[in-house]
Amino acid sequence: MSACLKFDTKKAKEEGHQEEGSLTKTTKMDCVSLPPLSKFAICGGTHGNEMTGIHLLRHLQKHKVEKAGSVSITTVLSNPRAIDACKRYIDTDLNRCFTHTLLRTPITDSSPYELQRAHELNAIVGPKGSEEAVDLICDLHNTTANMGLCVIFNSTDLMALHIYKYIKSKITSVPVRAIDTREPISENYSLDSVGKYGFSFEVGPQPNGVLRADVFNVMKEAVDLTIEWIQQFNSGVTFDGGEAETYCPVNKVDYPRDPTTNEITAAIHPELQDNDFKPLQPGDPIFQSFAGETVKHEGKGLHPVFINECAYYEKRTAFILAEKITVTFPSICVKKDCGV
Numbered sequence: 001m002s003a004c005l006k007f008d009t010k011k012a013k014e015e016g017h018q019e020e021g022s023l024t025k026t027t028k029m030d031c032v033s034l035p036p037l038s039k040f041a042i043c044g045g046t047h048g049n050e051m052t053g054i055h056l057l058r059h060l061q062k063h064k065v066e067k068a069g070s071v072s073i074t075t076v077l078s079n080p081r082a083i084d085a086c087k088r089y090i091d092t093d094l095n096r097c098f099t100h101t102l103l104r105t106p107i108t109d110s111s112p113y114e115l116q117r118a119h120e121l122n123a124i125v126g127p128k129g130s131e132e133a134v135d136l137i138c139d140l141h142n143t144t145a146n147m148g149l150c151v152i153f154n155s156t157d158l159m160a161l162h163i164y165k166y167i168k169s170k171i172t173s174v175p176v177r178a179i180d181t182r183e184p185i186s187e188n189y190s191l192d193s194v195g196k197y198g199f200s201f202e203v204g205p206q207p208n209g210v211l212r213a214d215v216f217n218v219m220k221e222a223v224d225l226t227i228e229w230i231q232q233f234n235s236g237v238t239f240d241g242g243e244a245e246t247y248c249p250v251n252k253v254d255y256p257r258d259p260t261t262n263e264i265t266a267a268i269h270p271e272l273q274d275n276d277f278k279p280l281q282p283g284d285p286i287f288q289s290f291a292g293e294t295v296k297h298e299g300k301g302l303h304p305v306f307i308n309e310c311a312y313y314e315k316r317t318a319f320i321l322a323e324k325i326t327v328t329f330p331s332i333c334v335k336k337d338c339g340v
């Protein structure tokens, strides 16, 4: 993945954000004014066996949560067939289908179900990159890794950064951290990239197909805080900028494998298991072979995330190594002349 950068001033200019003022000395004078968020979409069940988002979405739909102050709320169960089957996906991973290239690929009867569904979702909450797209998408996910609440976004997304900062200041029951994808929007394959702004919540640990109340409570609190933040933003509150720590993925690590059969020959080492985000130094144990031998980390010191994530066995990923970086970002406030 690409090197980590500070807030992308070029993108901000292209999007009509204020140009003046230092981005490193953030004061209210440097406030970036952005249009109000009038359309907000909450998506769940993008992966059909991640139960928290599915049940939280059904709960919101049952209680007809469709508006909060000035913002209209759309709730979307993203992958109904996978939800019915309680599987991550039917034909292919839906949350890898939202690049511009795939969304422009003509659909036929033989197209994978998830690609067809991606086109339907692009019509509901997009089209991606257009003026008609919803202002903000929040996509709800679970991980089997011990990651607490993670907000996953590209840190060039000022809205996502500020919402992350707000949620982190409010939620105390679990660690709240940010994973910084750094992907250009056109190549970003996830559903939340279809909105003008977007992010995912990833809450765990929770096994696939299982619903835990503690994880549900964290997800619900994070969604409620997001709605609260949007209402405050739209009503004219200025949110101060500053600095945020994010984790930028730089490398994937596969399990040791038998070169002939490709079967894995080791499991995550007990000293690494459940220690997501804890710095991993050269020489630290990462795998334990089935013969009882320890495999040690050989690269530079980084932070492991998604350790032993169930869904990543098929992606040949035992864990992802991330670099901790500091992102500096300006204050934001609503553009006054836009109305809501």
Ligand SMILES: [Zn+2]
Pocket: 046, 047, 050, 140, 141, 142
């Ligand atoms: Zn997921």
